[in-house]
Amino acid sequence: MALFARLLRNFVFDTAAPRVRWSRCVSRNTSTFNVCVVGSGPAGFYTAYKLLKDNPDVKVDIYEKLPVPFGLVRYGVAPDHPDVKNVINQFTELAHSGRCTFVGNISIGTQLTVDDLKHYYNAIVMAYGAKEERKLGIPGEDLPGVYSARAFVGWYNGLPEEKNLHPDLSGERAVIFGQGNVAVDVARILLTPVELLKNTDICAHALNTLAQSKIRRVDIVGRRGPLQVAFTIKELRELTKLPGCFPSLDPSDFDGIQPKLSGKVPRPRKRITELMINAANKEIINTEGLKEWTLTFLRSPVELLSSTDGTVSSVKLEKNRIEDRNGVPCAIGTGEMETRDCDVVFCSIGYKGVPVDNSVPFDSDKGIIPNKDGRVLNNEGEHIPGLYCSGWVKRGPTGVIVNTMNDAFATAHLILMDFNDGKLPVAEYSGEATKKLLPSIKGLDPITFSQWEKIDHLEQQRGNELGKPREKVISVEEMVTVATTE
Ligand SMILES: Cc1cc2nc3c(=O)[nH]c(=O)nc-3n(C[C@H](O)[C@H](O)[C@H](O)COP(=O)(O)OP(=O)(O)OC[C@H]3O[C@@H](n4cnc5c(N)ncnc54)[C@H](O)[C@@H]3O)c2cc1C
Ligand SMILES: NC(=O)c1ccc[n+]([C@@H]2O[C@H](COP(=O)([O-])OP(=O)(O)OC[C@H]3O[C@@H](n4cnc5c(N)ncnc54)[C@H](OP(=O)(O)O)[C@@H]3O)[C@@H](O)[C@H]2O)c1
Incomplete structure (x- = not known):
């Protein structure tokens, strides 16, 4: 994981590093290429990491249905295995990089659909795990x-x-x-x-x-x-x-x-x-x-x-x-x-993985999104342009975080190849999701990464009083209150 931090420094923050300029641009309005990742577990964060590391012109927004990030690292990994959770430090570093935006408390498929997202992103990566x-x-x-x-x-x-x-x-x-x-x-x-x-x-x-x-x-x-x-x-x-x-x-x-x-x-x-x-x-x-x-x-x-x-x-x-x-x-x-x-x-x-959005094909027998190496396939077995998957929803609910990381890297690599080959669709409002899309979702409270950090801070404070690393907030309502109270 030291490697992760080193690579991140070298490629995400080092402005002196040589920049790759693509001859083709998928977007009508901007030279930047925008990716939306659905799910903030290891698959989501590692897909974002690889994209940002390998292309300085990419921006990634990670949508998460809960107000808090990290998926099974927070809600699966056993409490007596704290070292495994150190990956959170790298994910946090990524969220602070300025090119990766966490959009918490928004459930894709119910509050926003993949069709909504297609107007704003050149590529969408389903990385929402296996919830059942x-x-x-x-x-x-x-x-x-x-x-x-x-x-x-x-x-x-x-x-x-x-x-x-x-x-x-x-x-x-x-x-x-x-x-x-x-x-x-x-x-x-x-x-x-x-x-x-x-x-x-x-x-x-x-x-x-x-x-x-x-x-x-x-x-x-x-x-x-x-x-x-x-x-x-x-x-x-x-x-x-x-x-x-x-x-x-x-x-x-x-x-x-x-x-x-x-x-x-x-x-x-x-x-x-x-x-x-x-x-x-x-x-x-x-x-x-x-x-x-x-x-x-x-x-x-x-x-x-x-x-x-x-x-x-x-x-x-x-x-x-x-x-x-x-x-x-x-x-x-x-x-x-x-x-x-x-x-x-x-x-x-x-x-077991389950479908979350009607417009995304799903193989209910296998509990995965049908895909070839991460490119989502339609009923005819053809790649649906701009649609990808990563992690447990791509390969099924097996494998540790390192397997999920490799799998996410493979998907990100394909997205970059498709971008390079001019195969990513044009998105009407690419790069403007946080300005246009999110404010239009009435009655919802998208939670930002810095708002999550308020929850994180409170949890650590409560834990400190009890002699433990953190005492988690366990209700969504309280999470939102903590996150949005000045
Ligand atoms: C109990 C348990 C313990 C484990 N312990 C270890 C361990 O000690 N070491 C190890 O290396 N591996 C461990 N693993 C494996 C590891 O957790 C997985 O490899 C990894 O978490 C899979 O990543 P993922 O991102 O595909 O899924 P997840 O981690 O499940 O992340 C998916 C994310 O998507 C979000 N999401 C779901 N639906 C939506 C939606 N509609 N809209 C927006 N967001 C959505 C979820 O809330 C979640 O945050 C464990 C797994 C389990 C089940
Ligand atoms: N500390 C860690 O690193 C850690 C901790 C937790 C989870 N994980 C990882 O997370 C992944 C998921 O773990 P998991 O334990 O949920 O799944 P798993 O590793 O796939 O194990 C599932 C178990 O259930 C059995 N099984 C499946 N269907 C059955 C049925 N119908 N009747 C009886 N038994 C049945 C399987 O037996 P068969 O082999 O016969 O199918 C297997 O023994 C794994 O890759 C695991 O390594 C890692």
Whole structure:
């Protein structure tokens, strides 16, 4: 990330740097080329960064539906992983560069449409992420006591729409479906001693609920086997080292796995499997008073069952075996069922992208905008001039911030190529969005970056009083009040 800052200095601020002048200009009124980015997560900011770095004549406006920026860096990344959030410093630097304008509290598709934006921008980049969760589609999924990991993560991170989730953690046994990094985040937050969380930016309401939590055992259930887990070694190692907690893995789950590790298995897969085997074979002398976590393999949930009070009380699982299908190890149900008691369930089987604007094509099966390398395609498979996508809405909800950065850079590179080739459409009022478009949106309060910084300042001040980095404002109304009060 030092590289990011260096590049930004060199290319964005260094006025002595050689300037590239394009022979063709797309805009009727101005030599500048204007891009609108929809979404202020890593995909949005990194697309803007690459555009600004590689062309000194570009200006970028980033529209965000919330009054606050940074997407999942603020509302997804776990509170006990503060280093990951350092990317915010680079995004802030970009927002201060004078060529990148943050337009918060404006939802594209509802308050403004992509057709509205086309009058003002030569290129529009959809970078709005994946806001929903994938569903299991089984009976009982909507029972009280069953939560999506997405909602739970949003709740402890202060996402306004999840502030009233009130998860019931009064029972001892939690089951998490899915074996990805989000599942591990949820398990770790449930099991970490509250004293270790209270100095993070986790929200006060979550800290209070976790302090009362009775959860003692967390079972992370995967439909495939140990060789197919989706979480990564750093995250698993953190779980194995949690104070006051032990891994309760069944060594027999790993029978026959060791010999398979000697072949062509990639090194990261080999190392994570060895870590699981070591954890399973580790002798724990005294488990009294300790909380525990476990991994269950080769089980698919088929039904969630309730007790007489209507809340979830058990889960029916089908045992699976692994079968190779075209080189992919697939989970195949055996028909054999088992039932396990539980008090609370978290479904962590991935996020899901949704359409936000009728005029932008959407592939509902894949949950992405149909595209070729970031150029949005119409039903005939042709590029819609001036329309692009980036990040999770481009490639689906997988990958860490670095993957999203590379993906955003690739999209920005294509936009610059299309600009260079004279393929970007002319926009009637290019460069005049903040003068003409935004003032015309009656009843809305676009929030600027400096207004967000007032919210940021207040959050840090409140956090300071509590001995934590920040205490987030969790209601949109309060955010707007703070931002707009002189
Ligand atoms: C729980 C969780 C934890 C994670 N932890 C890590 C981690 O520790 N390290 C790591 O490297 N990666 C982590 N990741 C992955 C990382 O967060 C993603 O790679 C990245 O955030 C994807 O970026 P994005 O910009 O595509 O989407 P997002 O970050 O979701 O950003 C999309 C933005 O678009 C906005 N938006 C949505 N709809 C509209 C609209 N209609 N109009 C305007 N704006 C809109 C949203 O409010 C949001 O701000 C985590 C992911 C999750 C889910
Ligand atoms: N600390 C970090 O770096 C961090 C933290 C959080 C998230 N992230 C990243 O964010 C991305 C999203 O993470 P994620 O955990 O939401 O997704 P993920 O990595 O795709 O994991 C999803 C899990 O759900 C399972 N699953 C999917 N459909 C299922 C079904 N119908 N029934 C049962 N199980 C099902 C998958 O199993 P199959 O493999 O069998 O499909 C997989 O185990 C990932 O790239 C992740 O690395 C990173």
